[in-house]
Amino acid sequence: MKERVFFEEFESLYYFHGGSENWAMQGFHFHNQYEIILFLTDGALMEIGNRTYHAKSGDLFLINNKEYHRTSGGADKTYHRYVLMFEPELLLHLEEAFHYDFTMFFEKRPDPFLHRLHLGGTNFEKVEKLFEKIEQNIHSENKGSIETSVRIKLSILELIVSVNEMYQFFMEKEKSKTLLDYEAKCETQEFKDPVLYRERIEQLKKYIASHVEERLDLHEISRKFYMNRYYLSHYFKKETGFTLTQYVSNQKIIAAKALLKEGHSVTDVALRLSYNSDSHFIAVFKKMTGITPKKYAQSKKSKKE
Known part of the structure; x- marks a missing residue:
C-alpha cells in the first residue's frame, strides 16, 4: 500500500x-x-x-x-x-x-x-x-x-x-x-539495510536537488549511480517511504513554486524544469497542489500587493 x-x-x-x-x-x-x-x-x-x-x-x-x-x-x-x-x-x-x-x-x-x-x-x-x-x-x-x-x-x-x-x-x-x-x-526505528545503501540514497537525494531542472529519468539515474533500477527503486522506497518518481515530482513542484513566486511564466517554468510541455506541467502541478500554476502565481502576486 x-x-x-x-x-x-x-x-x-x-x-x-x-x-x-x-x-x-x-x-x-x-x-x-x-x-x-x-x-x-x-x-x-x-x-x-x-x-x-x-x-x-x-x-x-x-x-x-x-x-x-x-x-x-x-x-x-x-x-x-x-x-x-x-x-x-x-x-x-x-x-x-x-x-x-x-x-x-x-x-x-x-x-x-x-x-x-x-x-x-x-x-x-x-x-x-x-x-x-x-x-x-x-x-x-x-x-x-x-x-x-x-x-x-x-x-x-x-x-x-x-x-x-x-x-x-x-x-x-x-x-x-x-x-x-x-x-x-x-530512537526506536532500526535501520536494517546496509549502510552503503543508506549513503547511496542520501547521495541520490542530493543529486536530485542539484539536478532538479533536468528530466531525471529512472533509467539514467540508476546508470549514474551504477545500481540496478529495480534495486534502486526498492531501497529508495524502503529508506524514504516514497517512490523515486514521487520524490522527483515533489522536488520539481517545490522548485516550480519558487520560480513562479519569482515571476517566471508558466511556459518558462515548464521549459526550465524539463517538462514535456506546458500542458503536462499544468496537469502535474494541479494534481499535486490543487490549483493551476497560473492561479498559484496570481495568488502570490496579490499577497505582495
Whole structure:
C-alpha cells in the first residue's frame, strides 16, 4: 500500500498553540515553510522522512521545507504543542544584514542529523517564553501595522538564534560520541539495510536537488549511480517511504513554486524544469497542489500587493 503524500498550502506565517485529541495526519505532507514544533505533552508520534520519533514533553523539532513528515497523537489522548511555520525568505533576507547563518540547522546540517532536541529546565522555559513572545506579537491589537510585523520577525529571529545555540551546545557535548550512538539510544526505528545503501540514497537525494531542472529519468539515474533500477527503486522506497518518481515530482513542484513566486511564466517554468510541455506541467502541478500554476502565481502576486 502506497503512502499518501500531499503538498499543503499555508500562509507565509503560521502559528498554533493548543491541543488536539485523537488526531493523525492522513498521509505525509510537505510545504513551503520551515517548521518548528515544541511538544508540551508526551505520546505523539513524529515521522520525518525515514525517521520515527516518539515525542515527549520538551522535545523540539526542526523541519525544513523539503522534508516529508506527519504527526499523530495517541488514542484518546490530547497532545499539546507550539507550532511555528515561516517561509525561508524571512531568514535568508536577513542573513547578510546580520552576518549570521540563521538557517544552519535547517539547511547546512551535520550528517547524520537528529531533528529532535530535548529541552529541559531553563532551556525549556526560555524557548517557551520565546514562543509566547511571538504569540503576543501575532495577536497584538496593532496587527497588520509595520511595527508589529517588525516585532514578529525580530521575535522569530530571537527564537532561531536561541535554538541554534542549544543545538551547537548539544553538538559539542556529544563530540566524544557519535550522533548515531545517541540516536540508537533515543530512537526506536532500526535501520536494517546496509549502510552503503543508506549513503547511496542520501547521495541520490542530493543529486536530485542539484539536478532538479533536468528530466531525471529512472533509467539514467540508476546508470549514474551504477545500481540496478529495480534495486534502486526498492531501497529508495524502503529508506524514504516514497517512490523515486514521487520524490522527483515533489522536488520539481517545490522548485516550480519558487520560480513562479519569482515571476517566471508558466511556459518558462515548464521549459526550465524539463517538462514535456506546458500542458503536462499544468496537469502535474494541479494534481499535486490543487490549483493551476497560473492561479498559484496570481495568488502570490496579490499577497505582495
